Amino acid sequence: MKFIEEVVVEEFLPTFRAMMAGELRDRDRTQSEVAELLGISQSAVSKYAHGEVETNDAIATDDRVVELVDRLADGLVSGDMTRVQALVETEVLIRKLERGDLLARLHEESFPPLADHEGALDIHDPESELRTAERVRSSVRRGVRTLENISGFAALIPAVGSNLVEALPEAETIDDVAAxxxxxxxxxxxxxxxxxxxxxxxxxxxxxxxAARDAGHDARAALNVRYDEDLVEKLEAAGYEAVEFDAEADVETAVADALAADTDADVLYQTGGFGIEPVCYILGADASAVVGTVRDIV
Structure with missing residues (x-):
């Protein structure tokens, strides 16, 4: 009896780590940096680099494995992807390859009785909450990096500061929103x-x-910037719909009332109140879309 996890450990992981080590080294990461990113020893990195670890050609030449290795290497080096997300993305691919695919075929070769089995053997769910959460955090991270490099964005930051946020698909509370x-x-x-x-x-x-989502808006992300009439006019001139809400009212009620006439508005704004700074809130499908709006007005 041989478990598919043994195929993963004995065939997939040595091949995958060898490929990752090579791609990271090609991106000018030092041996110690590669070891830290992959969570392995420097001596192991050295063995991978010198071809001292046996790899599986079927895995090394699979287009999906090659694409993932390239994407993870780019993300880890740029900082747009955490090691947690890289792990989750790899686990997802492994689960896919286990379901009647490459790893399943290798499993059958190592344990022939499996070839006689009819029906799916998959017991894993690739759409895990952790994977979704890491993707949302990565989206916000990329958006923030872009904002930092947009000339003129700093001038849009209100006195209270800005924040770029993105919600999980089924978000209900602020704990479901990355920022x-x-x-x-x-x-x-x-x-x-x-x-x-x-x-x-x-x-x-x-x-x-x-509050906007509760009112029927399909936005998953938002960014607050300073308010002034000229800015709202610039947004509207760029083709964005802007609606005003009452800053001193309950936020859920105020936003719902504002969106009642235009559920698909791109911008919510309030002109201030007692002790309340006037602010615009740019809405979008994700952090990248929100940042794209900023690009259009600076």
Missing amino acids: VPGRILDIKGQATVPGDPEFGVSEHVASVLL
Whole structure:
């Protein structure tokens, strides 16, 4: 009896790690950096680099494996992908290859009685909550990196700071919304990000996004920027629909009332109130879409 997990350990992992080590080295990562990114020893990296580990040609030449290795290497080197997400994406591919695919065929070769089995053997769910959460965090991370490099964005940051947020598909509370901890601030004309995106760290912008979704809007992401009449006019001139809501009313009620006439509005704004700074909230399908709106107005 041989389990498919043994095929993964004995065939897939040595091949995959050898490929990852090679791609990371090709991207000018040092041996110690490769070891840290892959969670293995430097001596293991050295063995992979010198071809001292036996690999499986069927796995090494599979287009899906090659594409994943290339994508993970790019993401890990750029910082757009965490090691957690890289692990999850790899696990998802493994699960797919186990379902009547490459790893299943290798499993049958190593344990012939499986060839006589009829029906699926898959017991894994590739659409895990962890995978979805990591993708949302990655989306916010990429969006924030882009915002940092947009000339003129810092001037749009309100006194209270900006935040770029993105919600999980079935988000219900702020704990289901990823955002920048501590908000994005304008420090001497430069947009400054205090930390990596996390879930549950944005109360205000996340609340506005959730209120819009509760009112029927299909937005998954939002960004708050300063308000002034000229900015709203610029947004509308660029083809975006903007609606006003009452800053001093309950946020859920105010946003629902504002969206009642235009459920698909791209921008929500409020003109301030007692102790409340006027702010615009840009809505979008994801963080990238929201950042795209910013590009259109700076």
